[in-house]
Structure formats: structure tokens, C-alpha cells
Amino acid sequence: MATHTLDTLGLKCPQPILKVAATAKELQPGDKLEVIADCHSFPEDIEAWCSRTGKTLIVCAEESDGKYKAQIQF
Amino acid sequence: MNVAISTGGKIVMSKKVAIVCNGVETKNLYPTFILASSAVASGDEVVLFFTPGAAPVLRKGELEKITAKGMPDMKELVEGVQSLGGRILLCELALEAKDMKKEELRDGVEVVGATSFMSDIHDAQITFSF
Numbered sequence: 341m342a343t344h345t346l347d348t349l350g351l352k353c354p355q356p357i358l359k360v361a362a363t364a365k366e367l368q369p370g371d372k373l374e375v376i377a378d379c380h381s382f383p384e385d386i387e388a389w390c391s392r393t394g395k396t397l398i399v400c401a402e403e404s405d406g407k408y409k410a411q412i413q414f
Numbered sequence: 415m416n417v418a419i420s421t422g423g424k425i426v427m428s429k430k431v432a433i434v435c436n437g438v439e440t441k442n443l444y445p446t447f448i449l450a451s452s453a454v455a456s457g458d459e460v461v462l463f464f465t466p467g468a469a470p471v472l473r474k475g476e477l478e479k480i481t482a483k484g485m486p487d488m489k490e491l492v493e494g495v496q497s498l499g500g501r502i503l504l505c506e507l508a509l510e511a512k513d514m515k516k517e518e519l520r521d522g523v524e525v526v527g528a529t530s531f532m533s534d535i536h537d538a539q540i541t542f543s544f
Contacts, residue, residue: 341504350486352485352486353448353452353485354452354455354486354487354491355486355487355490355491355494357451357452357455357456358451358452358455358490358498359458360455361454361455361494361498362417362494362497387473388456389455389456392456392457393456393457398453402532
């Protein structure tokens with residue numbers, strides 16, 4: 341039930357999602373992943389990824405000046 | 415073959431995606447690797463097929479040289495595709511047509527004939543050609 345953090349600031353579509361997918365391989369069911377991103381399409385992309393892979397997107401919110409923070413339940 | 419992944423009680427069906435790449439320009443390579451990496455990251459089975467026109471870029475170190483303004487890092491896209499199980503196939507006709515040797519190819523590239531590629535992707539639900 342660990343919480344992991346992934347910083348994808350500066351990475352362009354689809355690299356943040358690639359990083360999420362690579363990190364996902366290391367996580368266990370019950371773990372939480374927090375992702376920081378500033379890619380414009382990130383909110384829609386992470387929603388689509390969670391839907392495709394059966395993960396729960398707890399929240400994805402804009403923090404400040406184009407930076408997003410998403411929490412994903414594994 | 416499609417795979418049913420069970421995640422927290424939810425069943426998710428993956429798709430099979432086949433992308434043909436026909437050239438060595440950024441307009442051929444970026445769509446190929448951006449869509450391939452997005453698909454493979456979402457759990458799809460991805461097969462890329464490089465025709466002779468695109469073959470030279472599969473020499474070791476060539477894809478790493480590809481850059482374009484505003485575009486993501488090509489090296490990371492390629493590594494992402496391969497590390498998540500995406501396959502890169504090269505048309506066997508390219509070896510003679512482009513004076514290439516198998517030893518020159520980047521790691522993980524499979525040299526195949528058209529028939530085995532078509533057999534491989536006969537159940538693909540999503541196909542692209544760039």
C-alpha cells in the first residue's frame with residue numbers, strides 16, 4: 341500500500357504516459373501513484389490510460405501555471 | 415492474440431496494433447513511434463513493420479539522431495516501445511535493396527518476410543501506415 345511519486349515535468353506527449361506505464365510494472369495492487377506533469381494533454385491522456393488499463397483515477401487537478409497532479413489507485 | 419488483463423476485478427481487453435513505416439523522415443517516424451508508444455503503454459500488442467524505404471533508420475544509432483522542434487525525445491519513445499514489449503520488424507527485402515547487413519541493425523529488430531508479417535498481424539484491429 342505504498343505511495344509512489346513520478347515527476348514528468350518537461351516531458352512531451354506521450355512520454356508522461358510511457359513513464360507511468362513503465363512505473364506501473366513495479367507497483368502492487370493497492371499502491372498509489374502520484375504523477376506531476378506539465379504536458380497539455382496530460383489530464384485527458386491519464387484518464388484514457390486509467391480507463392484502458394483498469395486503474396482508478398482518484399484525481400487529476402491543475403496545481404499552478406500549467407502543472408497537473410494526478411493520483412492513481414492501483 | 416488478445417489478452418484479458420484482470421486488474422482489481424476489472425477486465426480490460428487489449429488490442430493488437432500494426433503500424434507500417436515507409437520512410438526515414440520525421441513525418442514517417444514520429445507518428446509511428448508516438449502512436450506505438452501510446453498503444454503499448456495502454457497494454458496493446460504492437461507490431462511495427464519497416465519497409466525498405468524506412469530501413470536505413472534501423473541501423474544502430476540512427477533513430478537516436480532524429481529530432482524535430484516541439485517533438486518528444488525519439489530515443490525515449492523507441493526504448494519505451496521496446497521495453498513494454500513492442501516489436502520492430504524489418505522487411506527482409508531491405509537487406510539487399512539497401513545494402514544492409516543484419517549485424518548493422520539495432521538490437522531487437524527482427525528481419526521477416528511479408529508473409530510472416532501478414533500472418534502475424536492478421537488479427538490486428540488497428541492498423542496505420544506512415
